[in-house]
Amino acid sequence: MSLRRWVWVCWVVGAAAVRCVGSMNGPPPALDIPDDVVRRVDPSVVAIQHERAAGSGFFVSEDGYILTNGHVVRGSDEEDPTQPARSITVILYDEQKFPARVIGFSLDPDVALIKIDPPRPMQAVTYADSRSAQVGQVCFAVGTPIGLKRTFTRGILSNVERADLGTETRVFQTDAAINPGNSGGPLFDREGRVLGINTYAGRGNNLGFTLPIHVAEVLRQHFLRHGRFVRAWVPVFLTSEIYDELARALRVERGVLISYVLPGSAAWKAGLRDGDVLVEVDGQPCNARRRVELLDFEWEQTIRNPGEPVRYTVLRGPPSQRQRLTITAKLEAMEPLPRFGRHVGELAERRYEALGLGIWPIVSLHRIVHALPDTPGVLVASVQPSSPAARAGLRQFDILSHVAGQPCADFGSFVRAFESELARRSPTIELMVTRGHRTLPTALAPHYTLHGLRTLLVHTDDEPAMVDLVAWELLAMGASLHRSKPEIPIEMATQTWGMVVLFGNRGWSAATTNLAEVLSQTWKNHGVLAAAGASVCVPMAVISELKHKRVTTAPAWSSQVVQLGGKYTGKDVETDGRWVTGTATERATVRAFLRAIHRVAWATVTDGEPTEEEGEDSSDSAEEEPDIDPGP
Amino acid sequence: MADLVSSFRNVLRLVLGVSLLFPAGCAHIPCPAAGRYSARAFQRAVESSARRAYPSVVVVAVERVPSGASEMGLGAGELQMSWQTFTGVVLTPDGYILAPQRYKADYPGRIEVRIGPDVYPARPVRSSESLGMTVLKIRPREPLVPIERQRTADLAPGEWAVIVIPSELPDAEERFVFPSICRGEWPGRFRRFVVTGLPTMARGAPVLNLRGELVGWLDERGILSARDTREELDRLLPSGPDQGGLERERSRGWLGVVVEPVNRDLARRLSWPTSALWVVHVAKGSPAESVGLQKLDVIVAVNGQPLRFSGPRVSEFFFQTLGQEPGRRFHLKVLRDGRSVELSGTLARRPVPETFQADDLGLTVQTVADYDVVQRNLFVDHGVLVTAVAKGGPAATGSSFGRGLIQTGDVIVELDGRSTPNVKAFRTALDDVRRRDADVVLIRCVRGRTTEFEALNLRIGKTGRQP
Structure with missing residues (x-):
């Protein structure tokens, strides 16, 4: 080829190369979400994890307050639904991890407020005006769908008036992809302001539901102030929207229908009746022709302040004889919610595990939700199969109104009467049971497996609820129970005890030598010693034989226990012969502690000496036979 | 000579004795021949016994009809048929057959009895709820061989x-x-x-x-x-030859009590028999009321038999022993205030509640009876109980699919502003609505403890009227 042609080829190839390189540095890609918005909101969204579930959340303040869903942080305590999950970890966008504590949570509206203690200020979100949200508005969700952190998905608001999911308030519907793990995360508008908390995903494609941020904000303030959501109401009346046919049938244009007023309640006494049509509240007209309007109306009333007076204007009577009445009442704080609908409730169950019976106090909503008569008493919360309660024929939602022939009008009097029967170890405890329209006596026959074992429960003041649990369970097991603070009186110190149980973390320094004496004597007489938490150190300091025995306690006291010479295993519960220890950090471990106590004590009552159990020592072989101490 | 005779007799006795023992004695000797002998004897016993029943067993074939077809609103084209077969037993030569299920006279499917190649249509004549069996009638071409029912026996464990x-x-x-x-x-x-x-x-x-x-x-x-x-x-079985014509199913004899088993531990504590029943409710106008049975009486014996078992089986035993037919005498022994009281009377016919099917509302209702209040835990004792809601009708059509305005179990207390304590009042109120040709009708009902107000749109739904 000639030189000229070569030059021409090189020029053509070179020009093409320059053009290609040039196009690699071309104009930037089109972004549906502006880059500065992404960079601003990304650090405000966190992933939340605990032992059973995971979700998302977002910072609402620089000092580390995070909003998420209630169902993300709820606990699994069957007896106390107000307990959140145990070990919640928050993971920031840059993978830093922090432990978190729950300030408050609710299942409907599904909101929770948690807090971490970050070393530096966090990026908090700004709120959008969710009351002015519009269908078609562009929105994007950020969260951790199926564990994929920092996922951005985009869509529009498909509906802003969703009222038929059975939730307390209206929710927004979006087609931005919401998957399991997005729960608790934010839904932003185009400018990166939060419209709501992503809460539910529907069955089907592109059906996501978001709780409006103006609802979540109310709950946030309640959690900070009271630790729970305190609703306002005039107990008890139910309302309904006046849909088209109802408006024509009632011949009413505007208003809210009061469908039911509980007879005898404050609303009844104030003068409200079934069928009244509410037209004004405090002089302001009110109207609910559609369900979403009813939910909005109810919400506005619920978030008022308990104690405020309220004035209802109602229409009463058939169209031809319609009266217009004004009724005054006072808003009260709503009683703790029972379990119904999406609510797990706020009532703790008092469960006697040895009897298979759990009870609740009765609240007025129970009577409506479960169609209960007005009989006073307590409500059966749970009955375990094949237990003394099951053999007595008890069922969930029965009302127990009498113990041993004595009427018990409320929870406190029932518990006192019932536990005094347990303390007496009555072979059968007669109970009056109301189920629907049937009121019949039955008899509960506890096993009393501990057969009156003389038991001293020594406790401090810092864990009253758990001490109560230990006490009622020991009674239900049939122990002859006596209680004392660490400063044991001399009369108790000189008695013989089959078992001593220590419980509590703070205040053992007040113990006198009487306690040491009781512990030594009980141990010498082959009695059972049980201790939980910090109290584990007390017998260990007194009884040298306890050194070299397997022991456990809460992590905070593990070093003390090791210093005292114990073989610390770190399990929730540990037994070594007649020495039972536990961490007892929350209900599940307290119950495990009690079960271990029962096993050991029952064996001493029947055989004289419990069988030695094999621990998990690394040096021992698994095939070794357990030692059986023949006893005295 | 006498010695010879007597010793010969002894030998004979010995031989006879041994030979009598022989068939049974054979079984004590574990040899294959003994086994084959026993087995053959067994087989012959089984065959000869079975052959007694051969002429009396027939095939009963029943056409299955899905229960949904009887609800309002389901089209006939959607039904699916299939046949179930059982064994039937001939009870009389003229064609009464015992079948092992309960079928009412108005059973919508076909029932056939097949005897070899012959197929006969069969009609349910009478059924027994306690037996769970029905007597069918066919017209056989020739007299049938009934099963021999006079010689009966029980069966022991292992037999x-x-x-x-x-x-x-x-x-x-x-x-x-x-x-x-x-x-x-x-x-x-x-x-x-x-x-x-x-x-x-x-x-x-x-x-x-x-x-x-x-x-x-x-x-x-x-x-x-x-x-x-x-x-x-x-x-x-009817006493005479087949009468023909319609036979109604026998209604259950009615005592009129709601009972609940007494807890065993309580019974022991009070020194009562451990199988006993509380009387929870005595129905108004019932035989129980007429003989003076009272709420909280404790029933311990019925018709001379002390109650047996515990839990729900006590009630089963009680009602089965009480008897089935109206007019039958009953005798109860109850404990009341520490004394034993004996009560006797006659079972009545179970009252049928007044029922009404309102097609234009898409509802079926019946008057609330006092025992309904107890059985269903109702909070109102006058009204009409909703027992069925027609799918697609005005009562079923609310603002969300699947959530109707009125539900079964609701008790309607007012229709169109008028009180409806019973079906008669309900019909009167409904007639007024029809006369007015109203578009909507207001219903006030009680659901559980609460009151609901619903307005039905009478222009919609399959059974709604066209304008």
């Missing part, structure tokens, strides 16, 4: 039962025999002998023992004792 079943195949005349061992007895008003491992077709089969005596009738829970059920079966 052999001979179960005879006809072949399921069409036109087949074979019979099959299922020898089974009785595993025990299930007590009750009608005892059942328990056997296991039989085909479903075997339901209804007659069961004999090795001596050819009738033990009972096979159902899904075991062999119903023929002895215990003789009286009940006799009542199902």
Whole structure:
């Protein structure tokens, strides 16, 4: 080829190369979400994890307050639904991890407020005006769908008036992809302001539901102030929207229908009746022709302040004889919610595990939700199969109104009467049971497996609820129970005890030598010693034989226990012969502690000496036979 | 000579004695021949017993009708048919057949009895709820051979039962025999002998023992004792030849009590019999009320028999022993205020509540009775109870799919502003609505403890009127 042609080829190839390189540095890609918005909101969204579930959340303040869903942080305590999950970890966008504590949570509206203690200020979100949200508005969700952190998905608001999911308030519907793990995360508008908390995903494609941020904000303030959501109401009346046919049938244009007023309640006494049509509240007209309007109306009333007076204007009577009445009442704080609908409730169950019976106090909503008569008493919360309660024929939602022939009008009097029967170890405890329209006596026959074992429960003041649990369970097991603070009186110190149980973390320094004496004597007489938490150190300091025995306690006291010479295993519960220890950090471990106590004590009552159990020592072989101490 | 005779006699006695022992004695000698002998004897016993029942077993075939077809609104084209077969037993020569299920006279499917190649349409004549059996009637071409019911026997645990079943195949005349061992007895008003491992077709089969005596009738829970059920079966058969015409199903005899078992620990504590029943409710106008039975009486014996078992089985035993038919005498022993009281009376016919099907509302209602209040935990004792809601009708159509305005179990207390304490008042109020040709009608009902107000749109729904 000639030189000229070569030059021409090189020029053509070179020009093409320059053009290609040039196009690699071309104009930037089109972004549906502006880059500065992404960079601003990304650090405000966190992933939340605990032992059973995971979700998302977002910072609402620089000092580390995070909003998420209630169902993300709820606990699994069957007896106390107000307990959140145990070990919640928050993971920031840059993978830093922090432990978190729950300030408050609710299942409907599904909101929770948690807090971490970050070393530096966090990026908090700004709120959008969710009351002015519009269908078609562009929105994007950020969260951790199926564990994929920092996922951005985009869509529009498909509906802003969703009222038929059975939730307390209206929710927004979006087609931005919401998957399991997005729960608790934010839904932003185009400018990166939060419209709501992503809460539910529907069955089907592109059906996501978001709780409006103006609802979540109310709950946030309640959690900070009271630790729970305190609703306002005039107990008890139910309302309904006046849909088209109802408006024509009632011949009413505007208003809210009061469908039911509980007879005898404050609303009844104030003068409200079934069928009244509410037209004004405090002089302001009110109207609910559609369900979403009813939910909005109810919400506005619920978030008022308990104690405020309220004035209802109602229409009463058939169209031809319609009266217009004004009724005054006072808003009260709503009683703790029972379990119904999406609510797990706020009532703790008092469960006697040895009897298979759990009870609740009765609240007025129970009577409506479960169609209960007005009989006073307590409500059966749970009955375990094949237990003394099951053999007595008890069922969930029965009302127990009498113990041993004595009427018990409320929870406190029932518990006192019932536990005094347990303390007496009555072979059968007669109970009056109301189920629907049937009121019949039955008899509960506890096993009393501990057969009156003389038991001293020594406790401090810092864990009253758990001490109560230990006490009622020991009674239900049939122990002859006596209680004392660490400063044991001399009369108790000189008695013989089959078992001593220590419980509590703070205040053992007040113990006198009487306690040491009781512990030594009980141990010498082959009695059972049980201790939980910090109290584990007390017998260990007194009884040298306890050194070299397997022991456990809460992590905070593990070093003390090791210093005292114990073989610390770190399990929730540990037994070594007649020495039972536990961490007892929350209900599940307290119950495990009690079960271990029962096993050991029952064996001493029947055989004289419990069988030695094999621990998990690394040096021992698994095939070794357990030692059986023949006893005295 | 005398010595010879006497010793000869002794030898004869010895030989006779041994020979008498021989068949039984054979079994004590564990040799194959002895085994074959026993087995052959057993087989002959089974066959001869079974053959007694061969002419009396037939195939009962029932056309299955899905229950949904009887609800309002389902089109006929959507029904699916299939046949179930059981064993039937001939009770009389003129064609009364015992079938192992309960069928009412108005059963919508076909029932056939197949005897070999012959097929006869069968009509349910009478059924017994306590037996769970029905007597069918066919018109056989020739007189049939009824099962021999006079010689009956019980079955002991470990005893052999001979179960005879006809072949399921069409036109087949074979019979099959299922020898089974009785595993025990299930007590009750009608005892059942328990056997296991039989085909479903075997339901209804007659069961004999090795001596050819009738033990009972096979159902899904075991062999119903023929002895215990003789009286009940006799009542199902008409005394004379077939009358023809319509036969109504016998209604259950009615005492009018709601009972609840007494807790055993409580009974022991109070020194009462441990099988006892509380009287929770006495229905108004019932035989129980007329003989003076009171709420919180404790029933301990019925018709001379002390109550047995515990839990729900006490109630079962009580009602089965009480009897089935109106007019039958009953005798109760109850504890009241520490004394024993005896009460006697006669069972009445169970009252049928007044029912009304309002097609233009899409509802079926019945007047609330006092025992409804107790049984269903109602909070209102006057009104009409909703027992069915027509799908797609005005009462079923709310603003969300699947959530109707009115539900079964609701008690309607007002219609169109007028009180409806019973079906008559409801119909009167509804007639007014129809006369006015109203578009909407207001209903006030009680659901659980609460009141609901709903307005039905009478222009919509399949059964709504067209404008």
